[in-house]
Every structure is written in structure tokens, then in C-alpha cells.
Amino acid sequence: MTNKKNRIITLLTDFGLDDPYVAAMKGVILGINTDVKIIDISHKITSHDIIEASFVLMTSYSYFSPHTIHLVVVDPGVGSQRRAILVQTEKYFFIAPDNGVLSYPLRREKVTIAVEITKSSYFLEDRSSTFHGRDIFAPVAAWLSRGVKAQEFGPAIKDIHHIPFPPVKKLNKNTWRAEVLYVDKFGNVITNIDKGQWQQLQAESQTCSFALQIGGTQITSLADNYLQGKSQKLFALFGSSNFLEISSYCQSAARKLKARRGDTIEITFR
Amino acid sequence: MTNKKNRIITLLTDFGLDDPYVAAMKGVILGINTDVKIIDISHKITSHDIIEASFVLMTSYSYFSPHTIHLVVVDPGVGSQRRAILVQTEKYFFIAPDNGVLSYPLRREKVTIAVEITKSSYFLEDRSSTFHGRDIFAPVAAWLSRGVKAQEFGPAIKDIHHIPFPPVKKLNKNTWRAEVLYVDKFGNVITNIDKGQWQQLQAESQTCSFALQIGGTQITSLADNYLQGKSQKLFALFGSSNFLEISSYCQSAARKLKARRGDTIEITFR
Amino acid sequence: MTNKKNRIITLLTDFGLDDPYVAAMKGVILGINTDVKIIDISHKITSHDIIEASFVLMTSYSYFSPHTIHLVVVDPGVGSQRRAILVQTEKYFFIAPDNGVLSYPLRREKVTIAVEITKSSYFLEDRSSTFHGRDIFAPVAAWLSRGVKAQEFGPAIKDIHHIPFPPVKKLNKNTWRAEVLYVDKFGNVITNIDKGQWQQLQAESQTCSFALQIGGTQITSLADNYLQGKSQKLFALFGSSNFLEISSYCQSAARKLKARRGDTIEITFR
Numbered sequence: 069m070t071n072k073k074n075r076i077i078t079l080l081t082d083f084g085l086d087d088p089y090v091a092a093m094k095g096v097i098l099g100i101n102t103d104v105k106i107i108d109i110s111h112k113i114t115s116h117d118i119i120e121a122s123f124v125l126m127t128s129y130s131y132f133s134p135h136t137i138h139l140v141v142v143d144p145g146v147g148s149q150r151r152a153i154l155v156q157t158e159k160y161f162f163i164a165p166d167n168g169v170l171s172y173p174l175r176r177e178k179v180t181i182a183v184e185i186t187k188s189s190y191f192l193e194d195r196s197s198t199f200h201g202r203d204i205f206a207p208v209a210a211w212l213s214r215g216v217k218a219q220e221f222g223p224a225i226k227d228i229h230h231i232p233f234p235p236v237k238k239l240n241k242n243t244w245r246a247e248v249l250y251v252d253k254f255g256n257v258i259t260n261i262d263k264g265q266w267q268q269l270q271a272e273s274q275t276c277s278f279a280l281q282i283g284g285t286q287i288t289s290l291a292d293n294y295l296q297g298k299s300q301k302l303f304a305l306f307g308s309s310n311f312l313e314i315s316s317y318c319q320s321a322a323r324k325l326k327a328r329r330g331d332t333i334e335i336t337f338r
Numbered sequence: 339m340t341n342k343k344n345r346i347i348t349l350l351t352d353f354g355l356d357d358p359y360v361a362a363m364k365g366v367i368l369g370i371n372t373d374v375k376i377i378d379i380s381h382k383i384t385s386h387d388i389i390e391a392s393f394v395l396m397t398s399y400s401y402f403s404p405h406t407i408h409l410v411v412v413d414p415g416v417g418s419q420r421r422a423i424l425v426q427t428e429k430y431f432f433i434a435p436d437n438g439v440l441s442y443p444l445r446r447e448k449v450t451i452a453v454e455i456t457k458s459s460y461f462l463e464d465r466s467s468t469f470h471g472r473d474i475f476a477p478v479a480a481w482l483s484r485g486v487k488a489q490e491f492g493p494a495i496k497d498i499h500h501i502p503f504p505p506v507k508k509l510n511k512n513t514w515r516a517e518v519l520y521v522d523k524f525g526n527v528i529t530n531i532d533k534g535q536w537q538q539l540q541a542e543s544q545t546c547s548f549a550l551q552i553g554g555t556q557i558t559s560l561a562d563n564y565l566q567g568k569s570q571k572l573f574a575l576f577g578s579s580n581f582l583e584i585s586s587y588c589q590s591a592a593r594k595l596k597a598r599r600g601d602t603i604e605i606t607f608r
Numbered sequence: 609m610t611n612k613k614n615r616i617i618t619l620l621t622d623f624g625l626d627d628p629y630v631a632a633m634k635g636v637i638l639g640i641n642t643d644v645k646i647i648d649i650s651h652k653i654t655s656h657d658i659i660e661a662s663f664v665l666m667t668s669y670s671y672f673s674p675h676t677i678h679l680v681v682v683d684p685g686v687g688s689q690r691r692a693i694l695v696q697t698e699k700y701f702f703i704a705p706d707n708g709v710l711s712y713p714l715r716r717e718k719v720t721i722a723v724e725i726t727k728s729s730y731f732l733e734d735r736s737s738t739f740h741g742r743d744i745f746a747p748v749a750a751w752l753s754r755g756v757k758a759q760e761f762g763p764a765i766k767d768i769h770h771i772p773f774p775p776v777k778k779l780n781k782n783t784w785r786a787e788v789l790y791v792d793k794f795g796n797v798i799t800n801i802d803k804g805q806w807q808q809l810q811a812e813s814q815t816c817s818f819a820l821q822i823g824g825t826q827i828t829s830l831a832d833n834y835l836q837g838k839s840q841k842l843f844a845l846f847g848s849s850n851f852l853e854i855s856s857y858c859q860s861a862a863r864k865l866k867a868r869r870g871d872t873i874e875i876t877f878r
Contacts, residue, residue: 076368078361084793085355085625088668089848091618091649095671098616098645102673105368109361115794116858128358131365131472133372144858147833197833199848202671253354254385293417293467308359308469318386318414346638348631355625375638379631398628401635401742403642523624524655563687563737578629578739588656588684 075213076105076132080125081141081201082113089199093141093206096192100210107132116144118169119231120329123250126172127309129160138173139209140164147197152185152204153228156218163209165200168231175233186222234260242273242338248282248331249311255320257282257327261312261335273337280304280314281334283325287314294318345483346375346402350395351411351471352383359469363411363476366462370480377402386414388439389501390599393520396442397579399430408443409479410434417467422455422474423498426488433479435470438501445503456492504530512543512608518552518601519581525590527552527597531582531605543607550574550584551604553595557584564588615753616645616672620665621681621741622653629739633681633746636732640750647672656684658709659771660869663790666712667849669700678713679749680704687737692725692744693768696758703749705740708771715773726762774800782813782878788822788871789851795860797822797867801852801875813877820844820854821874823865827854834858 077097083089090111097106109128113121121142129138143150143165151166157177162170163185185204190211195203208221237245250258261269270276280287289303297303298317302324307313314321314333321327347367353359360381367376379398383391391412399408413420413435421436427447432440433455455474460481465473478491507515520528531539540546550557559573567573568587572594577583584591584603591597617637623629630651637646649668653661661682669678683690683705691706697717702710703725725744730751735743748761777785790798801809810816820827829843837843838857842864847853854861854873861867 076365078365080358086650086652087792088620088649088664089792091647092668092671092848094647095616095618095668095673095676098647099671099673102645105372107361107364107368109358110356112356124358128362128365131362131369133365133369136365145835148835196846196848196850198845202848252357252359295415295418305468306466308362308466308472310466346635348635350628375642377631377634377638379628380626382626394628398632398635401632401639403635403639406635522627522629565685565688575738576736578632578736578742580736 075101075103076107076136077209077213078107078109078129078132078136078138079111079141080109080113080121080138081111082115082117082121083111083141083201085111089201092199092202096202096206097210097213100207101213104210104213109138113142116142118142118144118167120250121169122172122231125170126176129173130176132160134159135161137161137163137209137212139205140169141201141205142169143167143200146200151225152200152208153182153225154185154208154212154218154221155182155228156180161212161218163205163212166229168229170228171231172233174228179228181218182225182228183218184222184225187220190216190221236261236265236269239334243334243336244269246312246333246335248327248329248333250329251322251327255316255322256307257314257321257325258307258309259312259314259333262310263306263312266306266312269335270337275337278335278337281336282314282327283331285325291315345371345373346377346406347479347483348377348379348399348402348406348408349381349411350379350383350391350408351381352385352387352391353381353411353471355381359471362469362472366472366476367480367483370477371483374480374483379408383412386412388412388414388437390520391439392442392501395440396446399443400446402430404429405431407431407433407479407482409475410439411471411475412439413437413470416470421495422470422478423452423495424455424478424482424488424491425452425498426450431482431488433475433482436499438499440498441501442503444498449498451488452495452498453488454492454495457490460486460491506531506535506539509604513604513606514539516582516603516605518597518599518603520599521592521597525586525592526577527584527591527595528577528579529582529584529603533576533580533582536576536582539605540607545607548605548607551606552584552597553601555595561585615641615643616647616676617749617753618647618649618669618672618676618678619651619681620649620653620661620678621651622655622657622661623651623681623741625651629741632739632742636742636746637750637753640747641753644750644753649678653682656682658682658684658707660790661709662712662771665710666716669713670716672700674699675701677701677703677749677752679745680709681741681745682709683707683740686740691765692740692748693722693765694725694748694752694758694761695722695768696720701752701758703745703752706769708769710768711771712773714768719768721758722765722768723758724762724765727760730756730761776801776805776809779874783874783876784809786852786873786875788867788869788873790869791862791867795856795862796847797854797861797865798847798849799852799854799873803846803850803852806846806852809875810877815877818875818877821876822854822867823871825865831855
């Protein structure tokens with residue numbers, strides 16, 4: 069992890085795009101490291117929604133080069149006792165409030181070191197108690213991108229706050245209960261079952277044939293791509309994040325199903 | 339077309355800004371070429387609206403430097419048999435699904451070579467069937483920006499899918515039928531008549547005086563700029579894309595007219 | 609002000625993110641200076657809202673490095689006689705229509721030179737009368753970023769158009785009238801009282817205890833951060849821009865109060 073040339077800092081926040089909050093963070097970062105590239109992951113996370121942010125990060129962080137610094141500021145506890153943390157894994161760096169927002173990506177990463185960010189000499193001098201994104205997280209990310217070691221920012225910690233990933237539950241012999249993880253802009257309803265798990269359930273049930281129930285609607289076809297599902301009102305497919313999605317060709321499956329995160333789905337193989 | 343330094347890749351999609359889809363594409367691009375500049379044209383194209391995307395690209399692509407790579411992903415047929423294409427013109431490169439989305443800009447460009455993108459060694463190794471923007475288009479654009487020749491990506495093709503530009507039709511001696519091409523954020527109603535064509539209609543009719551009818555409303559004044567039209571409820575002017583627009587000073591003409599793309603406009607010179 | 613390396617141009621407009629207007633400006637800028645970094649402050653200013661833009665710029669411009677060029681295009685008078693101006697201060701450059709949009713940031717800056725932008729050799733050759741952002745402001749900012757001196761762009765001026773900052777008014781011995789300056793995405797209601805002024809009012813009234821009235825609602829508690837205010841339906845605090853805000857933990861104070869810019873607030877120390 070020595071190549072500090074061409075470092076990338078990604079930003080994921082719930083700040084929206086109307087206000088100048090994201091811009092202030094970028095100004096701070098470029099003031100410390102003019103050579104870094106800043107890429108927006110999203111700033112339209114639902115205000116204070118840690119789980120949504122965790123999902124969005126999980127499905128995008130790994131498309132960035134090794135050494136990329138992923139900075140997440142979804143921070144309802146800003147200014148309080150919640151810790152600010154820096155987590156280094158074998159490939160990436162993550163900086164965030166310690167509120168669980170890193171939980172989903174960290175399931176897939178091997179942590180090499182985690183520190184609590186305490187070294188205030190790396191912070192902005194004038195600090196507010198309401199905008200640590202600008203005053204603490206942004207300058208820390210920028211200094212990190214300049215090659216400062218993770219250990220320099222504070223003491224090592226072991227107990228990162230963790231939010232469990234929602235499990236797929238076995239209800240009976242051939243039936244499982246899954247749930248909606250995320251609804252995207254196209255209205256695709258993304259579930260918590262990934263492709264590997266699906267194949268395992270199929271193997272266990274010794275059949276490929278399935279019926280999926282969500283809010284009174286039954287879905288029985290699995291398409292390879294959206295166009296292939298065109299003849300069906302609703303169909304399932306494995307989306308780009310490798311999770312089972314419920315979709316509708318050129319229409320919003322979520323609107324048809326009135327589906328929202330947390331809604332339950334029952335899948336029976338038969 | 340040899341200067342690969344300082345290459346620019348522009349992105350035009352219907353992915354929206356909530357989800358991390360655009361960010362994943364940027365991560366992939368920067369992983370292949372850290373020196374390229376990525377500029378967003380828009381990600382707020384109406385889902386699957388190829389015509390809207392084609393108009394938006396037509397009115398912006400030419401403001402970029404020669405050698406810029408314009409990447410468009412509005413792709414309702416993703417994963418199906420529709421081709422992915424790379425079109426090189428005298429000044430630019432365009433990469434898109436072959437669904438007609440390049441039609442409007444290509445009316446103004448001289449194509450030097452067009453290829454079907456088939457060479458999978460330039461794609462991501464793990465490919466989904468639902469997100470070619472990330473898995474095929476982004477890496478191809480990045481490799482192109484590193485200097486790989488267009489011909490390397492697949493076989494030459496001649497039959498690019500084409501969507502005709504809506505014509506202005508002559509109804510009788512002095513009357514023409516035009517239509518609404520686009521409504522912008524300010525509510526300007528942009529038509530398919532450009533300045534040259536307007537001058538030609540004027541010359542043919544031997545008068546500058548006109549009446550424009552749209553949805554029961556008549557407009558008879560042509561302003562030079564928005565402020566000049568201030569005293570009129572609605573007025574026409576030639577906008578920044580060189581098309582005739584119907585506007586209202588500091589208000590939305592589209593809302594007043596309930597105008598939408600495809601609405602017809604009758605113009606009589608008299 | 610000689611270091612032209614790594615110059616930054618920020619953009620603040622009311623163009624929105626749907627249309628390709630911002631992209632066209634970026635294309636023009638990068639065509640003149642490929643090395644400049646372009647950072648979006650916001651493009652979601654309410655259409656033609658000069659005061660909102662001035663506030664947003666005031667709360668973000670100073671987080672950028674010295675020599676940054678701040679380009680603002682909120683321009684209801686585009687194409688008319690309103691001037692285009694370039695203002696150099698001890699630390700920054702500002703380019704904007706001369707309609708008052710720079711008023712709030714310039715309260716905090718020491719102007720060294722202001723010029724009317726008239727030198728058309730720095731403009732795009734083909735110019736519309738409706739999009740000076742692309743045709744005049746963008747190329748001027750780009751040439752400035754390449755080291756052209758402010759004086760080169762036109763004659764010096766002294767009479768920049770000025771919009772007064774709304775004052776806090778004394779109503780009687782211990783009561784002041786303030787107003788709402790801005791409502792952010794989280795629903796924080798930002799007022800025109802800054803921290804220094806608040807402390808002065810406190811000192812004058814010889815008490816820290818206060819009651820704040822806004823639209824029939826009374827607020828009496830001042831929190832250090834959002835979490836601290838959790839037990840209150842509504843509370844005041846000093847936000848990241850150093851102004852007094854009215855907030856609600858993880859909820860929109862603006863929605864609860866139906867508050868909008870310009871609404872009055874009465875504060876009594878007692």
C-alpha cells in the first residue's frame with residue numbers, strides 16, 4: 069500500500085446535491101492534496117439511513133483500484149461520542165463514523181488495521197460540531213491520500229460497530245424467507261439472496277422450479293436479462309450486484325409491488 | 339487522432355444519481371486509465387428514453403475537445419442481441435448500444451469508422467447480463483482512451499441503427515408543422531426548427547411576421563434574449579442549441595402550455 | 609497570485625442536472641485548459657434565485673485553496689445590458705453576472721480589482737444571447753486559470769451591484785427580529801444571526817436564557833450538536849456555516865415549522 073500516486077477518494081453521503089456541503093468537503097480535500105481524484109458514489113442516500121449507505125457502498129467499492137479511499141459520511145450522531153474510524157483492508161481504506169455504515173462492505177474484506185481517528189492535528193483548525201464530514205473526515209482522507217499511515221490518525225481499535233446483514237431464513241423443507249434490501253432508480257427490487265446462495269437452495273431442494281411470493285404477488289420466472297423478461301409482468305433475475313432482483317421490463321417493479329426495503333419475500337422450490 | 343494525453347470521457351446515462359451505478363463505471367474507467375478526465379453530461383435521462391438522450395448529446399458533444407470519447411448508456415435491450423458499437427468521426431469517438439441513441443449527433447458528424455464491440459478481452463472478466471455500462475462500455479472507453487485503435491474492438495459495420503430526426507412539414511403555402519423536441523429545466527420548450535431553417539421559411543414566405551400555434555395558444559413575438567421577452571406572457575427565441583424555443587421570462591413556458599415532447603406546433607408566416 | 613498550476617474552477621448555477629448545460633461549460637473550460645480541476649458547488653439553485661446562490665457561495669467558497677476561481681451563473685438578465693464581471697480578492701477570483709449574486713461572499717473578502725468582462729477575444733466565437741455561461745463565463749474562467757491577468761478581460765469598475773445582507777433588527781430592549789436565510793436538504797432552518805452577533809446580543813441582555821418565536825412556535829433550547837437536541841421536538845444550534853439554525857433530530861424542522869426563506873424570527877433574551 070505504498071503507491072500514493074493517482075490516489076482516488078470516493079464520497080458517499082446523505083448531503084444531497086442542493087446544498088454546498090459536498091463542495092466544501094472537496095475544497096478541503098484538494099487544499100491538502102491537489103493531485104487526488106475525487107469520485108462521487110452518491111450523495112442521495114436517504115437522510116441518516118446507515119443501512120442504505122452500507123448497501124450502496126457494498127455494491128460499488130470493489131470496482132475501484134486498490135488503495136482507493138472510500139469516505140462515507142452518513143452521520144446522525146455527528147458531534148456526539150460516536151467515534152470516527154479508519155479501516156484499512158487488504159485492498160482499500162474506509163473512513164466513516166463508527167455507526168455500522170461500513171458493515172456490509174467489510175463482510176467482504178479482510179481488515180488489516182482499524183483505528184479511531186483522534187489526532188486533531190489532521191483536522192481543520194476551526195471545527196464545527198455539526199459537520200465532521202468537512203472538518204474531520206475530509207482532511208483525514210486527504211492526508212491519508214498523501215501517504216500518512218493509518219496508525220498515525222489514532223489508536224488501534226478492535227470493536228468496530230457492526231450491523232448484521234439480513235439473513236435468508238429457512239421456514240420449512242423447501243421454503244425460505246428473504247427480504248428486500250434496496251430499490252433502485254429503475255424500480256428493481258433487490259433482495260438479500262445472492263447467486264451462490266440461490267444455487268445452494270436449489271441444490272438442497274433438488275429442483276430449479278420456484279415460486280416467489282411478495283405482498284400477494286407470485287413470480288415464477290427467472291430471466292437472464294431485462295429484455296428476456298419482457299413478456300412477463302414481473303420476473304426475477306440476478307442483477308449487476310449479484311443479488312436476486314424482481315424486475316419489470318422498462319417499468320418499475322417496485323411501484324407495481326409497492327415494495328420497500330425490509331418487505332419479506334417467500335421462496336418455495338417445488 | 340493520436341494525442342492520447344488529456345483524453346476526456348463523457349458519460350450520458352439514465353442511471354440517475356441515487357444509485358452507485360455511475361460510480362462503478364467511473365471506478366472501472368480509472369482502474370484502466372488513471373489519467374483520463376471523466377465528465378458527466380447527464381445521468382437524469384428519463385429511464386430508457388433513447389430520443390431524449392440523443393437530443394441531449396446532440397446539444398452538448400461538440401463543446402468538448404477533439405478526441406473526446408462520448409459514452410452513452412441508455413440501454414433497454416441490455417443483455418440481449420442488440421450490438422454494442424464504437425463510432426469514430428473526424429473529431430470524436432462515440433460508444434453506445436446500437437439502438438439509435440447516437441442518431442442526432444451523427445447527423446452532424448462525418449463517420450470515419452464504426453465497429454461492433456465484440457473483443458471480450460477488453461471487457462471486465464466477471465460480467466453481468468444487466469450492466470454492460472460497467473462491464474463492457476466503461477472498460478472499452480478506458481482502453482480507447484489509452485490509445486487502443488477503434489478497429490481493435492471488433493469488426494467494422496456499415497448499418498448503424500438510425501432514428502430519423504423529426505422533420506418540419508409544409509402544410510400549405512405559408513404554414514409549417516413543427517414539433518416539441520425537448521423541455522428543459524427552466525421550462526423552455528425546444529422545437530425541431532433551427533435558425534437556418536427558420537430563415538429559409540421566412541425567405542420562402544417573403545415575410546418576417548409569423549404566428550405560432552401550440553395547444554390553443556398563439557405566439558407572435560420573437561425575442562433576442564429572455565429579458566427582452568419579459569413583457570410577453572410567452573415568446574419565441576433561438577436558444578443556446580440554435581433551435582427555436584418557446585419561453586416565458588423567469589417562468590416555465592412548458593407548464594403554461596402543458597407542453598411535452600412530440601406536441602405539434604403550427605407556424606404561419608403572413 | 610502567480611501559481612497557475614493546479615488551479616480549481618468551481619461552478620455554481622441554477623441549471624439543474626437534467627440538461628447538458630453544465631457539461632457544455634465544462635467542455636469549453638477543458639478545451640482551453642486541460643489541467644484545471646472543475647468542482648461543482650451546486651447546480652440546483654432555485655431558477656433565477658440570486659440570493660439563494662449568494663448564500664450558498666458564502667458558506668462554501670472559503671474552503672477552497674487560494675487562487676480558486678469561483679464561477680457563478682444565475683443569470684435572469686442574460687443577453688441584456690447587465691454586465692459580466694470578474695472580481696479578484698486577496699485570496700480568490702469570482703466571475704459572475706453583475707446582478708448582486710456575489711454580494712454575500714464579498715462582504716467577507718477584500719477586493720483588489722474588479723473588471724467588467726468585455727474583451728470578446730476571450731469568448732467563444734459563436735455566441736448565443738441566452739447562454740453566456742457557456743459562451744462567455746466558461747471561457748473567461750478557463751483563460752484566467754491559464755494565467756491571463758484580471759485586467760486583460762476589460763476595464764476596471766468600482767460600482768459592483770450589491771444586495772444588502774438582511775440585518776438583525778432590534779425591536780425593543782431585549783428583543784430582536786431575525787429572518788430565515790436558507791433551508792437546507794435536512795430541513796435545517798438557517799437564520800441570519802451568526803455566532804458573534806448572538807454572543808453580543810447575549811452580552812447586551814446580560815443573560816443566556818432566550819425564547820425564539822417562529823410562526824407561532826417557541827424554542828428555548830440551544831444544543832451543541834444534533835444528537836444533543838434529540839429529546840426536543842425543535843431546538844436551536846450553531847450550524848456548520850456558523851449561523852443559528854433551527855433543527856430537529858433526524859427530521860425536517862422546516863417541514864414542522866412550514867418555514868421558508870424570509871420568514872421572520874423573534875428572539876427575546878430574558
